[in-house]
Amino acid sequence: MEKKSIIRCENLRKIYRIGDEKVVALNNINLDILQGQICCIVGTSGSGKSTLLNQLAGLEKPTKGCVYIGKTNISTLNENQLATFRQRYLGFVFQSYNLLPTMTAMENVALPLEFKGYPKSKRNKIAMKMLENVGLKKRARHKPTEMSGGQQQRVGIARAFVSNPKVIFADEPTGNLDTKTTIDVMQTMVGFARKYNETLIIVTHDPELADYADRVITLIDGNITNDYTHVPIFEREGYVPVPRLSETKKEAPSEKTNSPSLPQENSAPRQEEGALPLEEETGKIPAEIPVESFSETQDAAENPKPQEDGFCFEIQEEIPSDHVEI
């Protein structure tokens, strides 16, 4: 099936002003990112990678242009709407993990489910399953300071994916990790994204990490200078996943499989594995963005039906012509 655009930005420009000085961090960026795509944004320090990620995730407002996620022009949302939108549809993985220090691994992973109104027993059960998926069941009651950097990042990944987000943003997720741990963390992240057909956008200054992506976008001085797709390393012939660092031999992934170390052979429904679909129980969020093509849903595309809170999440092929420029 043809993949649909889940993020689109048009004529995106970000200028920072400090006193009289102007820094053009992003210069007229146009991008379409497809549903399920694993996308790496690479470039040297100061090239605008984090700025672009922050714009795509609605963490900062553009100076000009707009960003759509699904059919929602996030550039027009106010701070409260953006917070709700992010909670409901986006996941984040941070370079410094950003786990809450007073909470255990399980409580950290369960947190996004609390925001979504899940009862405690249910969210703990789901969080435990997610921790098991990232090989950290035995660390569930550990606080962040009682875990290694790689372990903390795997908790961060479990937290980012637990609530079935549409897009996961990761800014230098392996920036604080050594080479072996980096592979472990990358395998975990791309494994989840691929398994659940979730869109993953990774910012990195490490060009080797581009191997894990379907698509590699290079930035220089706020401009896209290269944008290509390729078969990611874990789908290339002969690829053998690197066993998880903490895994015993028995738990290590089968060498026959050609997918990352997480989660593999098991094709059981996602809910049983940890992450959600939630709406059947809470009626609060849609499980999937409908993926009908634009031509099949012309009316919906032209007059997208807002939900109660005003967000529209159908995936778009065509950007609405009346989009707002900020």
Ligand SMILES: Nc1ncnc2c1ncn2[C@@H]1O[C@H](COP(=O)(O)OP(=O)(O)OP(=O)(O)O)[C@@H](O)[C@H]1O
């Ligand atoms: N809040 C800000 N105020 C002023 N200038 C900023 C701000 N944030 C970023 N910049 C400038 O915008 C440009 C792009 O910065 P950005 O953080 O996006 O780079 P980057 O590619 O993520 O770099 P790194 O690899 O070092 O993280 C830089 O010149 C930076 O100095």
Ligand SMILES: [Mg+2]
């Ligand atoms: Mg950066």
